[in-house]
Amino acid sequence: MAEVKTRDFVSASDAAMRDASLRRALRQVGGGFNEARLEAIEEVSWETWEEWREVARRTKIHALENLDYYLEMLHDRVTAAGGHVHFARDAAQANAIVAEIARSRSVKIATKSKSMVSEELDLNHTLDANGVEVYETDLGEYIIQLAGETPSHLVAPALHKTKEQVSELFHQKLGVPLTDDIEEMARVARQVLREKFLSADLGISGANFLVAETGTLVIITNEGNGRLCTSAPRIHIGITGMEKVIPSLQDLAVFLRLLPRSATGQRLTSYVSMVTGPRRNDDEDGPEEFHLVLVDNGRSRLLADPELREALYCIRCGACLNICPVYGKIGGHAYGWVYPGPIGAIVSPTLVGLKEAKDLPHASSLCGACREVCPIRINIPRMLLHLRHRLAESPLETENATTTGERQAAQAYSWLMSNPAALSAAAKVGRLAQKPFVSGGKVSKRVPLPLVSRWTGGRDLPAMPRQTFREIWAQGLESEAEIRE
């Protein structure tokens, strides 16, 4: 499994905030992705957007409630299409499965398209150790692989790198001249990787969705590397979390509408590729073998906890990262594990252990923006509070920094966030109450509120806007009730 550095959250985020080029990069994300997302929504109208969110959420609820049933169906349909399905309880097992497939089929070279799950498993390390040359092929992933780093964003993994850094990296590792031309850098990557694609024995992909009905793996990409990984090598392994399954092909449509718009503001990405088993006998090309590795690795703990199950609805669009004032200040690496941002602050503690990641549930100002932008309406603030609560209540955590005051504040927040009417009333009060502390659109560092001050010590907290998103939004709807779950 990928190295866990969640204990270092406080020092890592302090360091991140002193990193000038990181802050510049983060400003671009906050603006760029988020504006594009809003434009894409306005194009279809907020009303339609809300309908889609509703349908998607209902579908996820249903799929997860009956996960055993749909996994069985998926298994049967993939197998009927000539593929192989492997189940892995944890990271070690998942890595061993891939290593065994590679070993028994004499794989020398593997190309990979972007997969957060394989980052979670640290699969590349296992392949390396087993003598398989493995190449990340998504441009961002390729950059961080060359640099020996980990992704800092769900959608744009090399977001923390400037073009100067990339140029220097390519110069050192690939021996190409320095340049400040980004197109030239992309061209170099294309050239180097093209040859790898065509010589690879194995292509590894993740999955954005798995369709139970037809046994189909769906990947959504822009560069074309996903298509090459699933088309050129003689073996294809899809490796993904077990929560990605949706019942029917018909259900896929709404997710294809939500995901690209939420991630990059695109109507649809350049490519949506759907793989059902290996090549058929009379196909022109395609892999002779298709393997699907379904990974639990702690997901059943989320499934079993009614308070946290909805974290499994996440489609990894990154919208909650792009809007999050905390992510916007510290970037992805400070979170200390594969999944950053608001959703990472829930998933990581559950997957690596809450004790290991006590600070993550506190890495939020609970402004609620993540929930507002989430295409699946995942109630992230509620879950963060739940985790804070658990930390506060746990007898094992007495040495944790949590004071009685904070515990009470956590409880109050918890009540507030599960109570929309009270929340909007509180937001109004909060705007008035913060007035004395606001300067230049930021809350001053000396806010005399216990929970907030711990956060604002050394950080600027964005002030609550004059009108919250929730309020602006509600005006466009017939009744506010519609936006509640």
Add this chain to the structure above:
Amino acid sequence: MVEKQNAISLGVPKDDFLGHVRRSLGRDQPLETAPVHLPLTENFADLEVRAKAATERLETIRGELVDRFEETARVRNWNVFRTSSVEESIGYMADLAGRLGISKAARADQPVFAELAVDSALQNTGIELFVAAHDESTSDLRVRQQIIESGLGITGADYAVAETGSVVVLPRKGLSRLVSLVPPVHLAIVRAKDLVESIDDVFLFRRLEYLHKGGDMGSYLNFITGPSRTADIEMKLVVGVHGPREVHLVLLA
């Protein structure tokens, strides 16, 4: 149906894994009856009715669909050439090949090329046109090599989606996965009858065919929506990474 290989399964036995999932859901037995989920309760007859209704709907809005598709496709950076003339279509392709200054092009082997005899027109421009399909005389590897050497890949479209400006291809016999992907320029031919309104339509028709074919989806389906692109360095858009940098549509309608 697909020829059954012997499925292998490494890792945890399926029943153990599913048992654990089930216990996490607070159950210890598999569901006795299938959970109710609307799309999955549909049978062949239901789907046929819906597909028929969809086909009729598409028929009545065909003209408008062509306009909408053209507009969306342009937004998604397809170079659209719309014409009702077969000659002009072929002329566009020959001009393109000339402009690109390439020596080789590859095309798929699809029914659309019976309507559109591009081969001789392209060969007349002096390029070598290669049909990317294998038979007894050409091996898979040879087909692949020819595609790699081609400066232009030409395909038809199994569907064209007005909602998204996408061309959908279903690689199979005659249609390589690589011909629309590996050459730096891709040209797709779309006819009015290929058009559907939405991605829902695509999935409806695919589901019907899936049942029709006794549960075979075909191995691959690709939505292609404009050129290959990335914004992975400083969020600056670069067109043409691993896939084609330039994509053309001949909209024959």
